Amino acid sequence: MKKVLIAIAFIVPLTIQGVAQSSPVTLLNVSYDPTRELYQDYNAAFAKYWKAKTGQQVNVQQSHGGSSKQARAVIDGLEADVVTLALAYDIDAIAQNAKLLPANWQSRLPNNSSPYTSTIIFLVRKGNPKGIKDWDDLVRPGVAVITPNPKTSGGARWNYLAAWGYALKRSGGDESKAKDFIAKLYKNVPVLDSGARGATTTFVERGMGDVLIAWENEVLLGTKDLGQDKFEIVVPSLSILCEPTVSVVDKVVDKKGTRVIAEEYLKHLYSPEGQEIAAKRYYRPRSEAAAKKYASQFPKVKLFTLAEIIGDWQKTQKIHFADGGVFDQVYQPNQ
Amino acid sequence: MAVRFKQRSVLPGYGLSLGFTVLYLSLIVLIPLSATFLKASSLTWPRFWHVVTAPRAIASYELSFGASAIAAGINLVFGLIVAWVLVRYTFPGKRVFDSLVDLPFALPTAVAGIALTAIYSANGWIGHYLQPFGIKAAYSRLGVVIALTFTGLPFVVRTVQPVLEDLDKEMEEAAASLGADRGQTITRVLLPAILPAALTGVTMAFARAVGEYGSVVFISGNMPMRTEITPLLIITKLEQYDYAGATAIAVVMLVVSFVMLLAINLVQAWSGRRIKSSGASDRALGEA
Numbered sequence: 021m022k023k024v025l026i027a028i029a030f031i032v033p034l035t036i037q038g039v040a041q042s043s044p045v046t047l048l049n050v051s052y053d054p055t056r057e058l059y060q061d062y063n064a065a066f067a068k069y070w071k072a073k074t075g076q077q078v079n080v081q082q083s084h085g086g087s088s089k090q091a092r093a094v095i096d097g098l099e100a101d102v103v104t105l106a107l108a109y110d111i112d113a114i115a116q117n118a119k120l121l122p123a124n125w126q127s128r129l130p131n132n133s134s135p136y137t138s139t140i141i142f143l144v145r146k147g148n149p150k151g152i153k154d155w156d157d158l159v160r161p162g163v164a165v166i167t168p169n170p171k172t173s174g175g176a177r178w179n180y181l182a183a184w185g186y187a188l189k190r191s192g193g194d195e196s197k198a199k200d201f202i203a204k205l206y207k208n209v210p211v212l213d214s215g216a217r218g219a220t221t222t223f224v225e226r227g228m229g230d231v232l233i234a235w236e237n238e239v240l241l242g243t244k245d246l247g248q249d250k251f252e253i254v255v256p257s258l259s260i261l262c263e264p265t266v267s268v269v270d271k272v273v274d275k276k277g278t279r280v281i282a283e284e285y286l287k288h289l290y291s292p293e294g295q296e297i298a299a300k301r302y303y304r305p306r307s308e309a310a311a312k313k314y315a316s317q318f319p320k321v322k323l324f325t326l327a328e329i330i331g332d333w334q335k336t337q338k339i340h341f342a343d344g345g346v347f348d349q350v351y352q353p354n355q
Numbered sequence: 356m357a358v359r360f361k362q363r364s365v366l367p368g369y370g371l372s373l374g375f376t377v378l379y380l381s382l383i384v385l386i387p388l389s390a391t392f393l394k395a396s397s398l399t400w401p402r403f404w405h406v407v408t409a410p411r412a413i414a415s416y417e418l419s420f421g422a423s424a425i426a427a428g429i430n431l432v433f434g435l436i437v438a439w440v441l442v443r444y445t446f447p448g449k450r451v452f453d454s455l456v457d458l459p460f461a462l463p464t465a466v467a468g469i470a471l472t473a474i475y476s477a478n479g480w481i482g483h484y485l486q487p488f489g490i491k492a493a494y495s496r497l498g499v500v501i502a503l504t505f506t507g508l509p510f511v512v513r514t515v516q517p518v519l520e521d522l523d524k525e526m527e528e529a530a531a532s533l534g535a536d537r538g539q540t541i542t543r544v545l546l547p548a549i550l551p552a553a554l555t556g557v558t559m560a561f562a563r564a565v566g567e568y569g570s571v572v573f574i575s576g577n578m579p580m581r582t583e584i585t586p587l588l589i590i591t592k593l594e595q596y597d598y599a600g601a602t603a604i605a606v607v608m609l610v611v612s613f614v615m616l617l618a619i620n621l622v623q624a625w626s627g628r629r630i631k632s633s634g635a636s637d638r639a640l641g642e643a
Contacts, residue, residue, distance in 0.1 A: 088594045095596075113596050169577060172594040211494050211576040214590070218573075227478040228494070341595070343409075351579040352410055 044077035045281060050100035052087040052174060052264070053217055054238045058301040059104070065297060066288055070281065078281060086215045087174030088113070094120065094269065101273050101282040104266040106174030108132070109333035111267050120271040134263035135289035136303035139323055140182040142254040143223065143232040143239050150230045154256045155186040158231060159204035166229035167209055168219040170341055175216035177341065179233040182260040184340070185329040189258060199346055206350045224251075235262070240302040240317065253319070261323040388609065394602040406603045411579050412588060418499065419585040420611065423564035426503035430560045431553060434511025441512070442519040456512050459505055464569030471502055472574045494576030499584065502570040507560030514556035518549050554623040558616060565612055 051059060063080040070078045083090065083098070087106035094100045095118040105111055108126055115121050126133045144152050150163055158165050168176035180202070187201035188194070211228055213219040216235065220242070223232040231254070239253055266286050273279040288294050295310035304318055305311050330336045340346045395403065406412070441453055459467065475482045475492035485492050492498055522545070530540040568586040575582040585608055592601035 086594070088596075092593065092596070117596055169591070171591050210578075212578055214572060214577065214587070214594075226472060226476040226493070228476065343595075343597070343600070348411075348579075 044079060045278060047078060047080045047101045047278060047282060047285060048083065048099060049080055049102050049104055049285075050083045050090050050094055050098060051104040052090060052106045053084055053215065054175075054235055054241070055104060055264075056082070056084050057241065058298060058303060061297050061301065062289070062294065065293055066285055069288060069293070070284070076281075080285070086172065088172065094118070099272050099276070100269050101276065101278050102266065102268050102286055104264065106262075106264050107177060107333060108134075108263070108265045109177075109337055110174060111265055112333060114269070120269050121267055122270065125267045126265065129266065129286060130290060131306050132263060133265045133267055134306075135266060135286070135294065136264065136298035136305055138235055138237045138262045138264070138303055139259045139321060140179050140233060140262065141236050141239055141259065141319065141321070142256065143234055143251050144230065144254050146250050146252060148252055148254065152231050152254055155183060155258070158183070158233075159201060159208065161208075163208055163231065164210050164229040165205060165208045165231055165233065166211065166213075166219050166223040167233040168216055169212040169214055170347055172214040173216055173219075175235055175238075176219075177336075178235070178260060178262045180340070180347065181326060181329070181336070182233075182256075185260050185324050186256070186258050188329055189324065199349070202346060203350045206347075236304075236318070237302040255319040255321050258322050258324065260329075261325045263326070391602050391605050391609065394598060395606045398599045398603055403603050406600045407607045411583070412585075412604055412607075414580045415583050415585040415588045416607070416611070418496065418582065419565055419608075420615075422496065422499045422503055422584075423561050423567075425500050426507050426564050427557045427561040429500075429504050430507045430511050431557045434508065434556060434560075435515060435549070435553060438512045438515040438519055442516060443524075456509050459508050464506060464567065465573070467505055468502060468570035468573030471505060471570065472498075475501060475574065493574050494582070496575075496582055498574040498576070499571055499582060502574050503564040503567055506567050506570055507564050510560040510563065511553060511556035514552045514559070515549050518552040522548055551623050551627040554619060554626065558619045558623070561619075562612060562616060565608070 049059060049063070059080075059082050063082065066080065067078050070076060083093075083100075085093075087110050091103070091105060091110035091113050094103060094114050103111055103114065111121070111125060112123075115123050115125060129135070142152060142158075144150070150160075151157065152163070157163060167179045170176040170180040183205055184198055184202060187198040191197035191201075211219075211222050213222055216238065219232065220234065220238070222228045243251065243253065266289065268279065268282045268286060270279075273282045289298070290306065292307065292309065295305040295307040296313075299305045299310050299314040299317075302317065305314065326333070326336065330339065338345070398406065437456065441449065441456075472479075472493050474480050475485075475498060476494070477483060477486050477491075479493070482492050490497070492501060526544055527540055530544045535543065566586065568584070568590070571584050572587055575584065575587075577583055577587060585604060589601045589604050589608075592598075592604065
């Protein structure tokens with residue numbers, strides 16, 4: 021890996037365009053946990069597409085982990101050509117802390133640089149013994165809810181914001197009522213795992229909790245592995261449109277000379293082929309054609325966006341997840 | 356020892372080896388640690404104070420240092436017993452038991468955490484026996500102590516074992532023949548001899564427990580104010596890109612740990628000197 025990178029770093033500036041294009045190139049895609057299967061498929065498809073188009077061989081390497089942990093790795097020097105993370109805030113962090121890409125990165129690709137979406141739904145135990153149908157059932161006394169810590173997990177932030185948005189919409193925009201709802205919800209959480217995968221294990225393997233709040237794509241992809249006879253999917257009346265975002269890392273691609281191919285790698289996600297692969301891996305596609313074709317596999321749920329309930333991620337982080345924010349007040353009410 | 360240094364060792368290379376030691380310690384320990392202090396110093400004093408004295412941080416110090424002390428205490432008592440049995444008795448499978456002691460060293464801590472959680476959670480082998488009594492082992496402070504006891508197990512056993520092996524059985528027989536009863540033999544002959552080694556073991560078990568992260572996060576439940584250990588709080592701050600806040604708490608941990616280790620080292624040196632200078636065991640026998 022390192023040798024290849026070094027080789028590329030030496031070869032690219034020295035050779036003329038034509039020669040460079042015929043030598044194989046390696047891209048590093050730094051992503052978050054549940055996209056592993058999606059990008060395995062997509063990388064193979066993209067390599068084929070690129071070879072047919074330019075004759076050049078491309079080898080895309082993947083790295084997966086908690087979204088903000090991955091962003092930190094890039095900030096600390098992991099040479100990612102592209103980042104495909106769970107939320108825009110994590111890519112913002114790379115722009116702010118390491119200045120590896122411009123602050124307006126999100127406006128460079130369609131749909132706010134979010135080629136596929138997902139939402140937040142529930143997983144309950146077989147037969148739904150606690151009768152959980154919607155968000156209101158999660159704050160009932162005696163219901164144990166499993167969701168990871170929104171301070172450390174990207175997925176958990178979407179979970180939290182879905183609950184917040186539901187409470188806000190139901191109370192007609194009353195923030196103090198929404199705060200009460202969040203406080204009651206997290207009082208029902210017996211374990212705060214640091215990541216989404218950990219929370220799933222707690223729910224499935226340890227038998228903790230009555231309901232797991234989780235990514236739709238994770239639940240749909242995983243129900244077979246988890247055991248269909250043990251769990252049921254419950255779809256709430258209202259949830260959030262999760263928009264995972266993608267970007268090239270400017271400083272890295274300019275140094276490595278991989279900008280053209282890295283940009284094409286992301287653009288191709290929006291193509292019919294890319295959209296179809298996303299849909300097959302249970303991400304909701306942006307293109308209407310793919311959405312129509314795979315409509316039957318996604319549960320019908322009314323979705324709201326982050327922009328509708330709060331605004332952008334910087335504002336969201338400041339109000340809800342920063343130290344002393346709404347989430348901290350659940351555990352330290354006096355602050 | 357001290358005398359030998361003053362006379363200059365007969366072995367050559369004193370300057371070279373000392374220089375190497377200082378350089379090595381600086382590279383491996385001092386420079387990374389001073390980077391921590393440097394990063395934390397980007398905070399102003401009031402801000403630093405606010406971060407390290409937040410109720411959540413205080414609760415995590417209490418848990419981390421408290422649970423580590425309890426776990427080290429448990430390991431002291433049971434480690435001594437294990438070491439005793441392994442040295443003084445022969446039984447089938449002794450070698451196997453002996454190597455089992457080292458397992459917590461070798462096992463990746465995350466694996467230990469997952470295994471312990473599986474066993475102690477409400478539906479686990481041990482957990483479901485505890486459940487009827489209202490004892491919650493996993494996802495509680497008890498779970499933290501369990502994990503830390505596990506990871507600290509080898510230290511006391513491995514430090515005490517060689518000392519016990521060197522201790523002649525004749526000493527105990529002599530004590531008995533001079534009229535000491537069993538209790539006296541233990542408290543006046545055996546314990547003084549193994550105390551310095553046992554203290555070393557406890558110190559290492561404690562230090563290891565304070566820094567332990569991998570195994571605890573699986574079993575503790577990670578609830579702020581209740582079961583959140585300090586290393587987790589540091590990671591949480593890092594995940595929020597709060598580098599300065601994370602290092603501020605790390606500095607507190609470093610300072611507290613260093614002071615505690617220093618204190619235990621002093622106690623150990625003192626007890627070692629006491630035994631050597633007064634020949635404690637002989638005198639104790641005389642008195643008996």
